[in-house]
Each structure stands twice: as C-alpha cells, then as structure tokens.
Amino acid sequence: MPDYDAIVVGAGNAGSAAAITMASKGLSVLLVDRSDPPGAKNLSGGVLWGNDLARILPKWQSEAPLERYIQNKKIGFLTDDSSIIIDFKTKIFEENKVGYTVLRSKFDPWLAKKAKEAGAMVIPGITVESLAKKDGKIVGVVESGDTITASVVILAEGINPRLAIEAGLREPLQDWEVSVGVKEIIKMSPQKIEDRFNLTSTSGMASEYIMGNLKELNVGAFFYTNKDSISLGIVSPMEQLRANGVTHTYDIIEQFKEHPSIAPLIEGGTVAEYGAHMIPEGGLEMIPKLYGDGYMIVGDAAGFGFSNGLVLQGMNYAFLSGILAGETAVEAKGRNDFSENFLALYKQKLEGSYVLKDLKTFKDIRKVTNNKNMYTVYPKMLESILLEMLWERGQPKKKVRDILSSCAADLNLSKLKTATDFYYIYRRM
Amino acid sequence: MLKIAVMIKQVPDSQDISIDPVTKTLNRSMARNVVNPPDVNATEAAVQLKDKYGGEITAITMGPPMADTALLQLMGMGVDNGILVTDRVFAGADTWPTAFTLASVADYLGGFDVIFCGEETTDSSTGHVGPGIAEFLGCEQATYVHKVEYEDGFFVVTRDIEGAEETIKIGKPAVITITLNANEPRNPTLKRKIAAYKKGVRVVTNKELQLDPACIGLKGSPTIVKDMKTVPDPVKNPSKLGVEDMEKLVSVLIEKGVVK
Amino acid sequence: MIVDIKERLGKTKYDVDKSYAHITVDERICEKCPHHFCVMACPAQCYTLQDGKLNFQYEDCVECGTCSVACDQGSVKWTFPKAGKGVIYKYG
Numbered sequence: 027m028p029d030y031d032a033i034v035v036g037a038g039n040a041g042s043a044a045a046i047t048m049a050s051k052g053l054s055v056l057l058v059d060r061s062d063p064p065g066a067k068n069l070s071g072g073v074l075w076g077n078d079l080a081r082i083l084p085k086w087q088s089e090a091p092l093e094r095y096i097q098n099k100k101i102g103f104l105t106d107d108s109s110i111i112i113d114f115k116t117k118i119f120e121e122n123k124v125g126y127t128v129l130r131s132k133f134d135p136w137l138a139k140k141a142k143e144a145g146a147m148v149i150p151g152i153t154v155e156s157l158a159k160k161d162g163k164i165v166g167v168v169e170s171g172d173t174i175t176a177s178v179v180i181l182a183e184g185i186n187p188r189l190a191i192e193a194g195l196r197e198p199l200q201d202w203e204v205s206v207g208v209k210e211i212i213k214m215s216p217q218k219i220e221d222r223f224n225l226t227s228t229s230g231m232a233s234e235y236i237m238g239n240l241k242e243l244n245v246g247a248f249f250y251t252n253k254d255s256i257s258l259g260i261v262s263p264m265e266q267l268r269a270n271g272v273t274h275t276y277d278i279i280e281q282f283k284e285h286p287s288i289a290p291l292i293e294g295g296t297v298a299e300y301g302a303h304m305i306p307e308g309g310l311e312m313i314p315k316l317y318g319d320g321y322m323i324v325g326d327a328a329g330f331g332f333s334n335g336l337v338l339q340g341m342n343y344a345f346l347s348g349i350l351a352g353e354t355a356v357e358a359k360g361r362n363d364f365s366e367n368f369l370a371l372y373k374q375k376l377e378g379s380y381v382l383k384d385l386k387t388f389k390d391i392r393k394v395t396n397n398k399n400m401y402t403v404y405p406k407m408l409e410s411i412l413l414e415m416l417w418e419r420g421q422p423k424k425k426v427r428d429i430l431s432s433c434a435a436d437l438n439l440s441k442l443k444t445a446t447d448f449y450y451i452y453r454r455m
Numbered sequence: 456m457l458k459i460a461v462m463i464k465q466v467p468d469s470q471d472i473s474i475d476p477v478t479k480t481l482n483r484s485m486a487r488n489v490v491n492p493p494d495v496n497a498t499e500a501a502v503q504l505k506d507k508y509g510g511e512i513t514a515i516t517m518g519p520p521m522a523d524t525a526l527l528q529l530m531g532m533g534v535d536n537g538i539l540v541t542d543r544v545f546a547g548a549d550t551w552p553t554a555f556t557l558a559s560v561a562d563y564l565g566g567f568d569v570i571f572c573g574e575e576t577t578d579s580s581t582g583h584v585g586p587g588i589a590e591f592l593g594c595e596q597a598t599y600v601h602k603v604e605y606e607d608g609f610f611v612v613t614r615d616i617e618g619a620e621e622t623i624k625i626g627k628p629a630v631i632t633i634t635l636n637a638n639e640p641r642n643p644t645l646k647r648k649i650a651a652y653k654k655g656v657r658v659v660t661n662k663e664l665q666l667d668p669a670c671i672g673l674k675g676s677p678t679i680v681k682d683m684k685t686v687p688d689p690v691k692n693p694s695k696l697g698v699e700d701m702e703k704l705v706s707v708l709i710e711k712g713v714v715k
Numbered sequence: 716m717i718v719d720i721k722e723r724l725g726k727t728k729y730d731v732d733k734s735y736a737h738i739t740v741d742e743r744i745c746e747k748c749p750h751h752f753c754v755m756a757c758p759a760q761c762y763t764l765q766d767g768k769l770n771f772q773y774e775d776c777v778e779c780g781t782c783s784v785a786c787d788q789g790s791v792k793w794t795f796p797k798a799g800k801g802v803i804y805k806y807g
Contacts, residue, residue: 186780
C-alpha cells in the first residue's frame with residue numbers, strides 16, 4: 027500500500043487546485059511545497075481570472091486575498107517619444123468581477139490553506155529531491171534519502187521543472203520555450219493609486235504594452251494596480267535576449283519605468299520588491315508528455331500559458347489543468363488504475379477544455395510575437411500616422427493612404443512585406 | 456535516557472519589521488512568523504544530545520494557537536513531542552509570568568533532566584526567560600552556551616563570557632540557554648514533518664494547569680511600560696567617505712598593528 | 716526613478732543558506748565559453764565578468780531558472796534551495 031493516494035509537488039495555483047479537487051473527494055493527499063509559507067517563491071505576471079477557481083471554491087471572490095478587480099484594461103504601444111493606448115473600460119467588467127490582480131505571497135497561502143481544509147496534508151518548506159521510480163513507473167518522491175510513496179504523483183513544480191527533467195519526463199527547457207519576466211512592486215498609497223488611475227477603492231487597472239522603444243528586442247511589459255502598490259515588469263523572450271547579447275534583463279525594466287508615459291505613473295512611489303521568474307512561451311510545441319504510469323504534469327510545469335504580446339495568461343490554465351488532473355486521479359482511484367492507459371483521461375479532459383484548445387488555436391502565435399516589425403516598425407508607423415493626423419504643423423494635410431505609404435517608405439518597409447505581416451497577424455491572432 | 460525539553464517562541468521575522476515613518480511604531484503587518492532563531496540552535500543542541508546519549512525531546516511554547524506550526528517545524532528536525540501552552544489568561548505576559556508558566560508546565564509534564572532555551576528572543580531581547588525558568592524550578596543553569604557534553608550525569612558546557620569562554624560542569628536538572636549560531640541547525644526532513652503533522656501538538660490550557668490567575672498573563676506581569684521612544688537613525692556623512700579616507704584608514708590600521 | 720540593480724535586490728528578502736549553494740558553475744567550462752550570455756540573462760546579477768573571468772555568487776539568486784536555460788555549455792548545475800531557504804517574496 028502506498029503512503030498516499032496522491033502526492034502533489036508544488037502548492038501554487040495548479041498544485042493546490044489539484045489537491046483540493048482530490049482531497050474533497052476523499053483521496054489521501056500530500057501537498058509539498060519548497061517555500062514556507064507556500065507562494066513565497068512565486069510572482070504573478072498577469073491578472074487572475076477566476077472562472078475555473080469558482081468550480082472548486084465558489085466563494086473565492088469574498089474569501090481570497092485579492093487586490094483589485096479589473097475594471098479597466100489597457101493595451102499600449104510605446105515608441106521613444108510616444109505611447110498609443112487602447113483604453114478599454116466596460117460595465118461588463120464591473121458586473122462580472124472575475125479578473126483580479128493578486129499578490130502571490132498572500133494568495134497562495136490562502137489556497138494552500140483551502141487544500142488543508144479539504145483534507146490534504148500540506149507540508150511547506152520541503153524541497154523534494156527526486157522522483158521515486160520502480161519498474162518504469164513513478165511511485166513517489168524522495169527527500170533526505172526517504173521515499174514517500176503514492177499511487178500518483180502530480181507534478182506542479184512550476185516553470186523550472188527540475189524533477190520532471192531529472193526523471194527524463196521532459197527535455198530541458200530551450201530558449202524558444204521561455205521568456206524572462208522581471209518584476210517590481212512599487213509602493214503607493216491607495217488614495218494616490220485611486221486618484222491617479224481614476225479608480226474606486228476596489229477597482230483596478232491592468233495594462234499590457236509592446237515596447238517599441240527597444241531596438242532589436244521584442245519585449246512586452248505589464249503594469250497593474252494592487253491595493254497599495256503597483257506591479258510592473260517586462261517579459262523578454264530568451265531567444266531574443268541571446269540574439270541581442272548586449273542587454274541586461276535587469277536594465278530593460280528600468281527602460282520601461284523611464285519611458286515618458288510610464289515615469290509619471292510611478293512618481294512618488296518606492297520600490298518595495300524586485301524579482302524575476304520565467305514564463306512559458308512555447309505554446310503547444312513545448313507541452314511535454316502530460317501523463318504516464320503514476321504521474322501527471324500540470325500548470326507552468328506543463329508549459330500551460332498563453333501570450334500573444336498583448337495578453338499574458340497562465341493562472342487560469344493552472345487552475346483548470348490542476349482540477350482536471352485531480353478529477354482524473356479521483357476516477358483512477360475509483361478504478362484502482364493509475365496506469366498510463368487510464369491517466370490518458372487527463373489529456374482527453376484537457377483537449378475538451380480551453381487549455382489545449384487555446385494552445386491549438388494559437389499554435390502559430392510565436393510567428394507573430396517573434397516578428398520584429400510588430401515591436402519596432404509598426405508602433406513607429408502608428409506614431410507617424412497619428413502625428414500626421416493629429417498634429418497641426420501649418421502644412422497641407424494628407425490622406426491616410428498617402429500617410430501610410432510615406433511612413434512605409436520612411437521605415438524602409440515594402441508594401442508586400444507589410445501586407446503579408448498584417449495578413450499573418452490577422453490569421454494567427 | 457535523557458528527558459529533554461526545549462522552550463521556544465514564535466516571533467515575527469525581524470527582517471520583515473519596519474518602523475512606520477508616521478506613527479513611529481513597529482509595523483508587523485507584513486511579517487512572516489518564524490521560530491525565534493536562537494531557539495532553533497537550542498533545538499539543534501537538544502537533538503545532538505539525543506543523538507549521542509539517547510533521550511526524548513519535548514518542545515514547549517506559550518503562544519497563540521497558530522504557534523503550532525513552529526512546534527511542527529522543530530518536530531521535523533527531530534523533536535519528539537510538541538506542547539502548545541495556549542489560553543487567553545496567559546496573554547500579555549512579560550518575562551516573569553512567562554518563566555513561571557513555562558516552569559510550571561515543565562513540572563506538570565513530570566520534569567526534565569535538561570531544559571534548553573535560546574539565549575534571548577529577537578522580538579524583546581531580554582534573555583530573562585531561561586534563567587527565570589531555572590529559578591522557579593530551583594535547578595542549575597548555564598547561559599550563553601555554545602557547546603554541550605554529557606558526562607557521568609553532569610552537563611559540561613562551554614559558555615561565552617565577554618572576551619573569553621569558560622567551561623563549567625552543572626548537575627541535573629539543568630537549564631541551558633544556547634547562543635545564536637552556536638551550531639548549524641539541521642533541516643527538517645519530509646518524513647519527519649509528515650510524522651509531526653500526523654501526530655500533531657498537544658494543547659495545554661490553564662484548565663489543566665490550574666495556575667493562580669494573579670500570577671499569570673498581564674495580571675502577573677510586574678513590568679509597566681511608561682513610554683516608548685524611537686531613536687533616530689545615526690546621521691551618515693557621505694562627504695567623509697571615499698577612497699582617499701579608505702586608504703588613510705587602512706594605513707592607520709596598519710600603524711596600530713590591527714592589520715598586517 | 717532609476718534604481719541600481721544592487722539596490723533593487725536589497726529590497727528583496729532572502730534567507731540565504733550559507734551551507735548550501737543551490738547553483739554551481741564549472742569554472743573550467745566557463746573559461747572557454749564563447750558568449751557568457753548568463754551575464755546578460757541573469758536578472759539578479761549573480762553572474763559578472765571581471766577581467767574576462769566569470770564570477771558567480773548564488774546569494775542574490777531569485778531562483779527564476781533563467782541561467783539553467785541561458786547556459787548552453789553545460790556549466791550550470793541547478794537545484795532548488797532546501798528547507799524554504801533562498802528568496803522569500805513578501806508581495807510576489
């Protein structure tokens with residue numbers, strides 16, 4: 027008899043969601059996290075969308091430590107001198123509060139506590155050293171020379187999946203699979219945040235930017251409001267950083283903060299924390315084999331993330347994949363069958379959900395996000411068009427068509443290349 | 456087989472405490488709770504003693520119900536039992552009733568051959584409680600100890616005294632307070648932590664102990680805080696820093712024979 | 716409000732495990748590395764070049780794993796710190 031029905035490695039969103047799903051159905055669950063309390067190693071790089079969380083914790087909106095609900099979403103392009111921003115504010119967000127900014131050091135301990143309340147044994151502050159294998163099956167985890175066994179191990183170890191790599195369950199990560207996220211917390215009084223961003227005491231703003239002001243690097247940036255702080259950061263693809271080879275990741279975030287449209291927004295704030303985290307960027311192609319005899323892989327460890335330069339999501343994929351792996355384990359327990367054959371059900375469930383559907387739909391998105399023109403040329407072009415249209419310089423006005431062609435000529439851009447770019451953006455996004 | 460106790464306290468992580476620039480009071484709202492650091496060294500000393508001479512270790516803390524995680528953490532290192540002394544009547548205790556209560560608990564649990572404590576807590580830094588327990592129990596004590604041996608029924612301990620150290624021999628039962636960094640505490644292991652979480656901690660209230668309410672908690676505390684002042688940060692003079700002065704400093708140090 | 720990286724790292728909380736370096740590098744491999752991309756990639760300035768020689772310190776590491784991908788020479792050996800030690804985000 028194994029010690030537990032299931033061992034979950036990692037008490038982040040995916041791991042805790044899996045543990046809650048299984049423990050609430052009566053499975054014996056051990057949830058281990060390397061930080062104490064859980065979450066102290068995690069950074070949120072996006073907004074938490076809670077539709078899936080509601081499946082296991084219907085009262086999450088009133089109980090979870092959330093910062094502000096997203097009432098206002100912005101998408102922006104930055105050039106050296108300008109910012110072009112789509113400012114989306116809708117009553118629909120006000121009436122359906124499902125997107126929230128969160129601070130993981132507060133949110134994750136709450137979620138792990140929910141796992142404990144559901145009946146899981148939650149052990150923080152322990153780093154699992156390796157997976158225990160027997161006859162080609164995963165049978166448990168190893169720490170300090172001791173083996174703790176389980177019918178199934180759910181790997182929710184995050185974007186740097188050391189256990190899966192060591193056990194040969196996935197290849198080491200490659201450049202194209204990840205971005206480097208660098209983040210800062212800027213302390214600011216709630217009053218100042220609400221005045222500056224035109225918010226109420228509970229509403230918040232989340233912005234995503236394309237940094238067109240960096241030469242040779244396709245970098246995205248984010249900026250959003252917490253209760254009494256600002257979370258901001260940059261997301262830089264590893265491939266680009268290597269090709270560029272001369273830019274320190276820790277300097278890019280400062281270039282974002284220095285931008286003439288960002289600097290005034292953080293004026294008067296103080297840096298309270300600095301951190302970095304990798305972000306899955308590889309889409310469908312980076313997904314490893316998701317299950318096998320005695321194991322399943324969930325969340326960031328499986329590469330479940332969505333990013334198209336303007337939208338960055340991962341926590342919702344983490345919740346849902348954790349829940350689906352949990353449900354699979356519950357059914358496996360019912361049949362007493364934790365073989366690869368039966369756990370294939372997990373992949374079927376994922377394929378029926380938006381997790382794998384999204385990744386399939388957007389399987390070519392990297393061709394857009396890797397397109398240098400998206401980051402450097404088009405923001406510049408937009409800026410030129412707007413200057414021509416909106417800036418009265420005592421000169422004859424031009425038609426948009428003429429503005430476009432003169433811009434394209436200024437930027438050394440062939441009409442064909444522009445047309446194909448837009449065609450592919452249209453096709454892939 | 457030695458009966459060993461460790462008296463521990465859960466404290467806010469000193470790294471997380473800031474002084475509110477407006478109210479000048481301590482801001483603990485962001486603070487993570489940790490085991491008082493020298494108490495971890497005391498626990499390591501206890502576990503080493505047990506490893507070498509055999510015995511059973513009981514960790515005891517007086518605090519709020521959430522302090523159980525501190526005990527579980529130490530049980531992960533090799534402590535056998537966790538005792539959480541918690542009751543509203545114990546709240547607000549200064550070092551006098553704290554020592555009295557903990558000594559009473561030790562007595563209530565049948566007494567110990569040796570009681571380890573940390574040299575002091577990081578949140579109040581008095582160093583009173585260890586010696587206080589020894590006095591209430593009427594047993595021998597050694598403070599600021601970094602090395603403990605057990606020979607022929609005696610504890611041979613090495614303690615820090617200003618500018619030197621001394622080795623003394625004390626009899627059973629004894630209270631020994633351990634200095635911060637006296638040893639390198641081992642990490643808890645998963646297996647031991649699982650066993651600890653399964654076993655849980657034993658909660659002891661005053662219903663069981665029946666201590667005189669006048670001697671415990673706030674009522675039993677003779678300390679009265681009259682006033683609190685925030686001392687301003689020492690003024691730094693950046694103009695006095697620089698390579699030139701650094702060189703001067705080094706040459707003075709060489710002159711005085713401090714460095715070679 | 717440009718803030719030096721060392722100062723920014725100073726805002727982040729750590730419980731450094733002095734007895735265990737969770738990342739190690741092989742100096743012999745680094746000596747022959749053609750790019751030292753780790754120096755650019757590491758967001759915590761754990762990798763620096765001094766007179767062409769690579770210097771590594773794990774104390775400021777925020778455990779992002781970037782160097783485990785950035786190093787394509789097989790020099791970086793990457794594990795997680797033990798017992799909850801290492802970086803401890805207060806906000807996250």
